[in-house]
Amino acid sequence: MLTLLTVGASYGQGISAEVINAAGNSHTQNNITYEWSVGEMTVVETMENSRLSLTNGFLQPVVIGFFNNNVYKVFPINILTPNGDGINDTWVIKDIEKYPDNEITIFDRSGRTIHHVINYQNDWMGYLKGKPLEEGTYYYIIKLRKNNKADHIKGFITIVN
Incomplete structure (x- = not known):
């Protein structure tokens, strides 16, 4: 309970x-x-x-x-295991398609931007410049816009190789 x-x-x-x-x-x-x-x-x-x-x-x-x-509702999964088994191979944000004017920024622990995209399509596989990122924790900001209103969500994602 x-x-x-x-x-x-x-x-x-x-x-x-x-x-x-x-x-x-x-x-x-x-x-x-x-x-x-x-x-x-x-x-x-x-x-x-x-x-x-x-x-x-x-x-x-x-x-x-x-x-x-x-507030806006999306449900980011906080684990990414890009090992090709079809489970958690891409970072999924459930219901992100409801906000096509979304903006995603992912940072490493030093605050460097490692991924930035507008209109995210649940397709990021934990790569930077064509190479897989190291195992660890990364941080994100999801900006959502709809009907001239905006909100943002902050959180973390853990990559396990």
């Missing part, structure tokens, strides 16, 4: 419990949607909202996302 704790503008606390099952689930409370799913042979678990991001290593993780219902 997963217990969700939210803090509202009045700093009052609300607690709700939801059951995690193999198919995943979602729960909405105080205009925030909590979504989770059980990963398949994934290496990390990420819990993230606009103020906090926690990551733990697990073989079969529960991946939890917190989303404010008033």
Whole structure:
């Protein structure tokens, strides 16, 4: 069972419990949607909202996302294993096609831009200038624009070769 704790503008606390099952689930409370799913042979678990991001290593993780219902929703996968097996070979951002005017920038840990594209098509394989990047953690900014409004999402992606 997963217990969700939210803090509202009045700093009052609300607690709700939801059951995690193999198919995943979602729960909405105080205009925030909590979504989770059980990963398949994934290496990390990420819990993230606009103020906090926690990551733990697990073989079969529960991946939890917190989303404010008033902002854009895309779901970037935070693992890339470009080994040609057809699983996580490209960096997938679920629902990115809903925002064709998107802009993606990926940085290394030194802050250097290693990939930048407008209208990302879920096709980046973790390469820089035709060569595979080293294993490690990289950081991204996803800029989303739609109907003269804009938002951005920041996060990380781990490359495992």
